[in-house]
Amino acid sequence: MSLESLYQELILDHSKARDGYGLAADEAPTATSHQHNPVCGDDITLRVRLTSDGGAVRDVTWEGSGCSISQASASMLTGLVDGMPREDASALIDGFRTALRSRGTVPLDEETFGDAAALSGVSKYTARVKCAMLAWVALEDALARAE
């Protein structure tokens, strides 16, 4: 695979735009997760705010530093899950993980994953899978904490 297909324009754009960057106010029902990649020292703090009945994601915001893959992935995730029922968000995370661990055999479809589908190529770079997963793991953890 070429470097260009790993680093698609969309990824580089997201890594600069960083949708959802800057943590929203910590008002309940809200949960926050901190995740860290010990290999490179990158980290993310991600906050999910839920709707008042707790049944759906209101919004996701985050802060942290990392490579373009991890920043783009967090940015892409943000737009994708805003307003999504919790169960759907969990299913989405599972699907994302499956694809990223598939070593290129399971692509991310655009209909479900939107811009994040551009991260399909990462699954061929086993050392970078953690970078792409970081925000998603943080969301998974935050949702679990919100229970």
Added chain:
Amino acid sequence: MSLESLYQELILDHSKARDGYGLAADEAPTATSHQHNPVCGDDITLRVRLTSDGGAVRDVTWEGSGCSISQASASMLTGLVDGMPREDASALIDGFRTALRSRGTVPLDEETFGDAAALSGVSKYTARVKCAMLAWVALEDALARAE
């Protein structure tokens, strides 16, 4: 080298006869040394009694357990040094060590080493050199302690 030349009759005989076996009374001028071979667990306690002026070996006695090489070597040493001036005994030990560490290049001559010359073959068996040296090291140590 054949096993027979390592285990000459003389060695097997000495290993059974064990001249000097049984420690003499511990009356000054006397020094005792305990030596141990950690590889096989063998050990020896050797006592040297000096003449009243301390200048010569009166007799050497010993106790301990070990392989036929170590037992024969102690037995042979005993007869060799009885009555010998200390300096000569020390020189004898040095010569013995040199020959045993020589990997078969330096033989023990019979004139100097008597029956112990039969131990020349041991120097080709690096793992057994320690066995043959045990009593000699004990005598060296005992003489040092007697100073």
Added chain:
Amino acid sequence: MSSTTLDLAAIRADFPFLASELNGHPLVYLDSAATSQKPQAVIDAEVDFLRTTNAAVHRGAHTLAAEATELFEDARATVAGFVGAQPESLVWTSGATAGLNLAAYAIGNATAGRGLPASARFALRPGDELVVTETEHHANLLPWQELAARTGAVLRHIAVHDDGTLDLESAASVIGPRTRVVAFPHVSNVLGIVNPVAELVAMARDAGALTVLDACQSAPHLPLDLPALGVDLAVFSGHKMLGPYAMGGLYGRADVLADLPPFLVGGSMITRVGLDESEYLPPPQRFEAGTQPVSQAIGLAAAVRYLDGIGMDAVHAHEVRLERRMREGLRSIPGIRLLGDADGAGRVALCAFEVEGVHAHDAGQFLDARGIAVRVGHHCAQPLHRRFGMTASMRASAAVYNTDGEIDELLDAVSGIRGFFGVGA
């Protein structure tokens, strides 16, 4: 037991070293309990890695590092599978000695207040007891002796019967409410008898004690399922099971490893390092400080794949046959005293014995001159030899690659020892 079905000629051809000569005779290698020979497949696995993929693992994004990391983690899964365990339950060590020291030092560190809050459950108080057996290899004795000396804990010993079986009444009286650790060999490297793991684990569990199994002499010789045995920790050495030197494994139950403080500290086992304080990764990485034995892990995986290719049931059946032939043969030679000559015990193919009137070193030299390599000495089990009233013995130990014919050569040579040294009849 049915006769062996192994194709020994084919197996022996896989081990280049076995075609050597020793002192002018075809080599009869009966010292596998000290270290085994390595099949070409193990040598090749290491060499291939070094020639084609060599890179440090778990560190860095380049393709080589990623490939090396994958091979390394595959090796972990393979070796873990060989002992019935999940990959996360297997910690690489430099050998069984290192693994047993890890266990003892980690408990010492918990005692010093290190590790996670949950590590406190391993902390020792003065008067707490550590239990081992009289049959221990020094590697499973000294770490506990030193731990006891450092912490004020008391070391206690399970006795062994004259026939080499563990004295379970002694075990029942030694293991009690103050017991915190029960460490014992699956198979002693001198007696060759398979110990009653289930009974000892049950006693330890009743006492709330941690169990530590020394599986050095079982892992190469019989099917092993460590989780099924119920032990908390277990160790084995690669070089005794057809694998490389400087390589071994520590198995740990997930909940035990999760709470145990680290032992060796350094790179690749941390999350965050501050100048004054640091945080550690979960197991197994928590226990794997520094550059790992990458090529050796790959070599060890090749070794257990080789064993699995034969089948551990078949390996064990073959070795049981060899053991019986050896033991029965030795029993019939006058002046031979076997250590641990219990009838009916489960065994691996290993016999330690004394030749009456002939020192073990001399007897070993006699066999060596005939091309037979056995081990003489205390076999790193001084207390056990003392228990049997001797300082040294001779030990012949077989592995999957040994033949009936080799056992017969051993027996023939042993019969000649006393005659040569002019002892006995």
Added chain:
Amino acid sequence: MSSTTLDLAAIRADFPFLASELNGHPLVYLDSAATSQKPQAVIDAEVDFLRTTNAAVHRGAHTLAAEATELFEDARATVAGFVGAQPESLVWTSGATAGLNLAAYAIGNATAGRGLPASARFALRPGDELVVTETEHHANLLPWQELAARTGAVLRHIAVHDDGTLDLESAASVIGPRTRVVAFPHVSNVLGIVNPVAELVAMARDAGALTVLDACQSAPHLPLDLPALGVDLAVFSGHKMLGPYAMGGLYGRADVLADLPPFLVGGSMITRVGLDESEYLPPPQRFEAGTQPVSQAIGLAAAVRYLDGIGMDAVHAHEVRLERRMREGLRSIPGIRLLGDADGAGRVALCAFEVEGVHAHDAGQFLDARGIAVRVGHHCAQPLHRRFGMTASMRASAAVYNTDGEIDELLDAVSGIRGFFGVGA
């Protein structure tokens, strides 16, 4: 400095791995500070041993064991000679991390009252100070952190200047009468600068403190005479100096090793073992518990023989040239920030740098796609990266087998990074 006289084509032909491809390009391996490649001579030495002599050492009288023991001790003499030391001063370890843990745990054991009466001189009292630098690899930081935490000693840090040189004023103020240990790298694995060993040893000696040198990044690259440097203890890793994994050395002054309590305990390091107490051998065996890394010791000896065959002066001169080319080239690329860019410092061929606006992982991926293997991340030196205000950097590190052309390929590729990621001018 005169131009290099090394026959690089011949040298490269000795390293089979260097002929590999990486992502469709000829491999440019610039990650030797993580792990070096191994010449065929090292691989062959290990394989030959395993195929012809393989036996456990220091145990048993058979000819094989005696031959293996001899090769093993010859290897010790060879490797000891490479660092200017007597054989008895060299302890085998499984690597630098293990060696540094040995030092720290042995001191901890002395503090717990273990060892000989003379070991008491190493015992720490609460308030005693252990000194390291801000530049430490985690392997030379965490063992001291943990030792401090276990004993109540205090860990202190020598600062580093912005240009990467150690702050000797800071050293002079940190090292004092309470200092018991001063541990520091000969060459930091991030800065590449040769530290002023003599000055630090003098300060430590005045304070009566023990010195511990991390020689991981100097041993492969420059002539080393550890006794002449005057340090008490020093460590290095085999896999970074053309040798095998799972293998390293701890050098110790004779009087220090003589008094230091053991760390790992088990077989082959004892004289007498009782059920409750044991006695230990003198060094180096006291520190070498269990079956030793026999084939790896022989491999490491082959590695240093290979280096000595080229000559460490020539190796160093070559690497100094490579370093200058690399550093000067990197300085001239816009947006590159070098860590430890002091002029005039002694150096090994290693540059760590940041590409402004591009994360190190991305930059590393870019190089990887062009067949250039470098390392990205914190290089097991988080505090040092924090000191320089970053979490990760990219590090290119060369060894004897790298060429000017490879450095130029690196520089060319690095020039393209910011453009590819749409950053900068």
